[in-house]
Amino acid sequence: MFTVGQLVQPDTVEEAYRILTEKKDAAVLGGCAFLRMGSRAIGTAIDLSHLNLEGITEHADSFEIGAMTTFRMLETDSVLNTFFDGLLAEAVKPIIGVQFRHAVTVGATVFSKYGFSDLITALQALDTEVELAHGGRMALEAFLNRPYEKDVLTRLWIRKDGRRAAYQSFRNSASDFPILTTAVSLLAGQGRIVVGARPLKAAIAVQASQELGRMDLNSQRMDEIAALAAGEMTFGANMRGSAEYRRELCKVLVKRAVTEVAACK
Amino acid sequence: MRKLVGKGVPKIDGMAIATGKPAYTEDLVVANALVVKILRSPHAFARITFIDVAKAAALKGVECVLTYQDVPKQRFTLAGQSYPEPSPYDRLILDDMVRYVGDEVAIVAAVDERTALAAIDLIQVEYEIFEPVVDFETAIGHPSVVHPEEDLHCNFDIGMKKDQNIVSSQRVESGNVEEELSQCDFVVEETFYTQANAQCMMETYRAFNYLDHMGRLVVVSSTQVPFHAKRMLARALKMPAGKIRVIKPRIGGGFGGKQSSCVEIFTAAVTLKTGKPAILVYDREETFTCTTSRHAMRLKVTLGADKDGYIRVVDIHGLSDTGAYGEHASTVFMVAGEKTLPLYNQTKAVRFMGNVVYTNKMPAGAFRGYGATQGTFALESAVNLLAEKMGVDPAELRLKNIAKEGEPFRGFKGGILESSALNRCIETGKEMIGWAVKYPRRSVSETKVRGIGMAVTMQGSGIANIDTASAEVRLNDNGDFTLLVGSTDMGTGSDTILAQMAAEVLEVSLDQIIVHAADTDVSPFDPGSYASSTTYVTGMAVVRAAQDLKQQILEEGAKFLQVSPEEVAFNGHTVRMTGTDKMISLKKLAERLVVGPVHRQLVGNSTYGSPVSPPPFIAGFAEVEVDKETGKVELLDYVAVVDCGTVINPHLARIQTEGGIVQGIGMALYEDVRVDSKGKLLSNSFMQYKIPCRKDIGTVRVAFKESFEPTGPFGAKSVGEVVINTPAPAIAAAVYNAVGVRITQLPITPEKVFMGLQKNSTRS
Amino acid sequence: MQIEFTLNDQPTVWDVSPDEFLADTLRKHGFLSIRKGCNTSCCGLCTVWIDGKPTLSCTALSFRMQGKSVTTIEGVAEEAAEFARILVAEGAEQCGFCSPGFIMTVLALKHELAAPTEEEIVHYLTGNLCRCTGYMGQMRAVKTYLGVTQR
Secondary structure: OOEEEEEEOOOOOHHHHHHHHHHHOOEEEOOOOOOOHHOOOEEEEEOHHOOOOOEEEOOOOEEEEEEOEEEEHHHHOOOHHHHHHHHHHHHHHOOHHHHHHOOEEEHHHHHHOOOOHHHHHHHHHEEEEEEEEEOEEEEEEHHHHHOOOOOOOEEEEEEEEOEEEEEEEEOOOOOOOOOEEEEEEEEEOOEEEEOOOOOOOEEHHHHHHHHHHHHHOOOOHHHHHHHHHHHHOOOEEEEOOOOHHHHHHHHHHHHHHHHHHHHOO | OOOOOOOOOOOOHHHHHHOOOOOHHHHHHHOOOOEEEEEOOOOOOOEEEEOHHHHHHHOOOOEEEOOOHOOOOOOEEOOOOOOOOOEEEOEEEOOOOOOOOOOEEEEEEEHHHHHHHHHHHOEEEEEEOOOOOOOOOOOOOOOOEEEEEOOOEOOOOOEEEEEHHHEEEEEEEOHHHHHHHHOOEEEEEEEEEOOOOOOOOOOOEEEEEEEEOOOOOOEOOOOOOOOHHHHHHHHHHHHHHHEEEEEEOOOOOOOOOOOOOOHHHHHHHHHHOOOOOOEEEHHHHHHHHHHOOEEEEEEEEEEOOOOOEEEEEEEEEEEEEOEEEEEEHHHHHHHHHHHHOOOOOOOOEEEEEEEEEEEEOOOOOOOOOOOOOHHHHHHHHHHHHHHHOOOOOHHHHHHHHHOOOOOOOOOOOOOOOOOOOHHHHHHHHHHHHHHHHHHHHHEEOEEEEEEEEEEEEEOOOOOOOOOOEEEEEOOOOOOOOOEEEEEOOOOOOOOHHHHHHHHHHHHHHHHHHEEEOEEEOOOOOOOOOOOOHHHHHHHHHHHHHHHHHHHHHHHHHHHHHOOOOHEEEEEOEEEEEEEOOOEEEEEHHHHOOOOOOOOOOOOOOOOEEEEOOOOOOEEEEEEEEEEEEOOOEEEEEEEEEEOEEEOOOOHHHHHHHHHHHHHHHHHHHOOOEOOOOOOEOOOOOOOOOOOOOOOOEEEEEEEEOOOOOOOOHEEEEEOOOHHOOOOHHHHHHHHHHHHHHOOOOOOOOHHHHHHHHHHHHHHH | OEEEEOOOEEEEEEEEOOOOOOHHHHOOOOOOOOOOOOOOOOOOOOOOEEEEEEEEEOOOEEEHHHOOEOOHHHHHHHHHHHHHHHHHHHHHOOOOOOOHHHHHHHHHHHOOOOOOHHHHHHHHHHHOOOOOOHHHHHHHHHHHHHHHOOO
């Protein structure tokens, strides 16, 4: 049972950040799906409801996604999903159920850097930036790689660069956590291949990504790229699969996603 | 012409429960009930060397903290079985020895949940930690003995050798297996593993209780076994059973889980200590961690057949994991043999033997199928293997070898199988699935192959010579009826089905029957709803009670009309002298009998137990699509053709079947109770233990082929359990037929299939 | 803390603590149709509508209902009964414990999607687990209710 001593609903991001850093047992409340599973005693809970961080806004060259935006909003946003071949909707669709996706939020998921995250896998394949109250704006990749630090994630920014993208996840039961996820994108000779749920957190397969951007894709080339990705990533084991199996799955999923992206051209 | 039996009438309580009316245990809790929480062992095997509850007890709002020092020391079993229970009395309410991660250490009761949980954190415990027995294949002769205590008690010999961690050792055989095998032209041998599964009823375990104005303990519990729960509480608490009353409200699913009384003892202990009402609701994690699961088994099957195509030998050697306590240990194992050996009756020798062992894991218990599920996976997988070896169609092999109606049947010790439509089930199933066209495989793309497979199964209907149910039907003052039964409708619709039977006999409409179940102060005795018994055993009691009442109505009607009972007929509304206008309405008759001058309220009653447990049968067929690149098995279509005798309510029987099939699919493909090397449960939530979701199951199609069981009510047998048995072997066969990978260890995960494919490709 | 919100079309003022979840608050106030089947936000039993959208009441913090509109099955009794009759005619309520949450999702589906395909129906309802029925009977009922032609 998680408990909250005191609740604050700050009116500015700065105030939220100040409370978070001043109180040692303070925490930001997201959708609470994961928070409630623990037995954390939160002294001061910070609710961001008053900061107008819920929703997806289209700008001339980017999408702005507030931290309190739910997965269901990502799934059903009619504008966002005309971009990137509907990548984000595809990524969040298999997650539990409609009710769950109405509850969980983008900000909490990204900030928590969950290894099993479908969303983080997909976001990494796009030109995504994270906006933090204190840390400012930085590439998602940089955020994921930096050590944990108290901060308030306020928004994501995704560049509307016309990228083609495809998403593949592999699950046994359809509403289970993925055994492996992959997202692939391609833009003017720049390829990106992301592999997640390894079960380590999602990361870019750098060499395979470079190869992807390089030249014409035929079936043999795609096999090579997939094998390259599988070879360069590290995989681990958990209840859902061994490292060895994940490596094999990686080849299949990357090939499938690359095939999809190539077909979009 | 039947009016109600055979009709798919809606459940009598359907609208109420569907729309969320308060009807379940927690909805009915009395005011100011203390909230009970349990401190549990973090160790798989340990002895409590020190426990201090002073701080917890001193916390404001805490009413009671109980440790092993504060509770009666009388060993008992949670298994709800007819007395004398075959499950060993091997547990105490609280023990200084803890035997699995989650075993109870202390009981706390407080004014609210928050306080109770805070108190739990304040209890200090020190343990002497022992090496746990985790892997059941190492249990026999393990240096750690799970139950070293001297006061463990068995009501009769179940072959216990507790010093070797053996709960039960069994051997049943007929004929000489070795000799007959040597005569066989085809012999196959394979070892199969079935995993532990969780029942996963949606309403978790819960009970509350209070002392009534007479000082009696009233227990309200979501239980399948009110009468057994009462007896168990009386034993464990060392109090007279007459001082206990158990009431069962609506139940949110049971599947055998609620045949073990996991929570009642704790609330009862609190209420007896404090005099105050108390409630305990297990959350999902506790339900996964600290109740019971299906017994995991290893089953080695040897089959022998002759060149004429007859299966001559069935030999099964098993090992079953009962976990830390022996709930249902010997009987589940026994059933694994009992419901497999008789299926094929051209056999000359059959044998079932092996051991059930204690380990330091959550106890196993009853779960729909009760051993038959495990046995069926092993036997039917072996039969599919045998068919391949013999080069015959597995459907034909079964048609040739199954016990057929009118034939001698090992299940009845040589008696005749009075009802079976299994051959028709197989024929119909073959047509429905498209066996002729689809068997064994079709390639649908470069990477995907479809395969089909099948399995057959039997279960029982109640426990022969043991289950005894009583029923009463009362004619009320206003001319309607109250049906009193002690069975426990856990969503199956048994209350409705029993009402249909009573109404059919009495020739009245369903709404004239009020069903009451179950309250041990009021209901006639019934073991409860388990072992596929309610329709068959309680049903027969209801039919006879209704017939008894009907006869009394005729007699009283005739008396009023001043004629002999042979001269009158009852049509549900009136008792009339045949061929005349002389009549009395039921309403008038009831009024005269109950409140009027006659002074005789009519009550029909019956007590029934059956000397046989007639088997329902199913032929199950699966079509799967296997992705050769990933090993992923997609179930496209499942066909189950059921012989449950006369179908009393086709809608409810269909839903029972579909639901059971999908639980079987879960067992086949997804569900796996897993622990780490220290015995800690990993699959402790719906996030980690995946029951099938809506996207996982493809299409499930069900058909009925009726037989007529002469010992059953209106010719009915059971349907509750048999439905879960076929998916695992049928799906495993379909996977093999698709891609040549034979999975012998459930569940059939993509990784296992993939690794099998890799192995096959390096071999060829 | 005090929240003002709309519950089943009624203006409502309740006192809640900051770590209280809506499912518990609702049950405490007598809305006993709310059931909890898991601790992990993944069974769908506790589904209610928040501003018309099907959401897990076990996961929604009660204080966040401030200014919102919450609907339970008690608030849509007639509409729920209409579907429940079809469900019950199929026998597909079985134990009934998951039915209120399931019905709330089905009604939300009807409001949100016009002429859904079978696949869309399954996708929308996937978050509602049921252990009794095997889903097939529920699907028959939903298709009858929505007027989707049976296969």
